[in-house]
Amino acid sequence: MNYPDRLRALLAKPGLVVMPAVWDGLTAKLAAAAGFQTAFLSGSCVAASRLGGPDLDLISFGEMFDSFNMVHAAAPQTLVLADGDHGYGNAMNVQRTVRAYGRAGAAAVLIEDKITPRALTAAGKPCLSRDEARMKIRAAVEAAKESGILVLARTDCRPTQGIDEAVARIEMYVKEGADILFLDSPADDGEIRRAVAAAGGKPSFAVLSPGAPRATPSQKEAAALGFKIGTYPTGMLSPAAAGMKAGLAALIAGGAEAASAMPPPELRATLGYADYDAAAKPFIVPA
Incomplete structure (x- = not known):
């Protein structure tokens, strides 16, 4: 059974999948030794470790892919969800990103709808138009057929365009064939429930680390709200x-x-x- 199929099987089981965030060989090895079957190759953690700086779209695809290879080599049985960011360009760049991670052994890849390059400010997450976002996810799903890698479709539009637009995008991504759905920055439990419902039974992903302006339920609360995967980008980074x-x-x-x-x-x-x-x-x- 390949990595994507193993992740599908895991997601079909009951319960919340807790996914620590990793960024190099040591963190991947420690997470595997602790008993975690999955890990999230987090862009924010890679930015912190490589640049000593914030996650503001300064990390390149090459740097992320190199980090993935370190993680995969150190913990070859771990099911890694790779942070593909915005795909590093247009729909064709998205396809290159998805294919590369699939061939290299990633179980899933995240693609988001933020505009790139970002405005020269740390504030806000302006997003692509709905149609451009649709084509990026369509391109990702098409490219994923080569390896079977799962596509996690993320929308960042909640803070700038509101929850109604964010829910509409999740529904659109489901129709395009995304395997996992992710609403970034939900304000409260009500918005979480709307996003989970919009996923139509497909797994919903959440960032559950504290400190950001978003709802951060506990693991027990997240499972009750319908989340299937919870990741913790600061779970190892902050103590380290x-x-x-x-x-x-x-x-x-x-x-x-x-x-x-x-x-x-x-x-x-x-x-x-x-x-x-x-x-x-x-x-x-x-x-």
């Missing part, structure tokens, strides 16, 4: 940044490591030194 700051503070204070640091044997085990030795042993030339 806090841990690195703690380590730097310990060095400034004259110490060697923060109180929260892993003991050296645990760190070596996490990184797989023993696994390397076991794999290398058959190739050692006798003295």
Whole structure:
């Protein structure tokens, strides 16, 4: 069973699929070791790790695809949902993005309806016209036939065009053949219920990390509202940044490591030194 089919089978089971956000080999390996079958290759996390900056459409397709390959190599059994952003251009760029992720082993890819390039401001998410957005999703669904990769269609138009337009777009994406639907920035439970209903029984995806101006239900509440997938872009990123700051503070204070640091044997085990030795042993030339 290939990666997309495995994800379809998982989504057919009852319960909320909790999908941690990853951005490199270590985060993917840790998530898999913790027992997660799926992971979201998050554009915001890749931007943070590669640029040390915010998620404002500065990351390129090449950088995201390189990050996917790191994630996939470190956790080859993980079902990865790749953040395809706006497809990095027009409908033909969308097709290239979808095909590349499908061939490389992604289980699903996200395509959104934001305008690119974005206006030179961090505020707002202006979106394409409805017809242009339709053609991007149509192009994605057509390209996905090659590998079977699932298409997650995301609309960002709620803050700028209102919930009625956002719901209409979800209904449109369902008709175009999208596999998973995503309303960004719902204001409350009522809007969430409308979006889930508009998905017509197809899985609905949600960002459940706190801190942004959107409804962020708990896992139990999200499942009750009808969400099928919940991702947490800051779930590992925020503690990781806090841990690195703690380590730097310990060095400034004259110490060697923060109180929260892993003991050296645990760190070596996490990184797989023993696994390397076991794999290398058959190739050692006798003295």
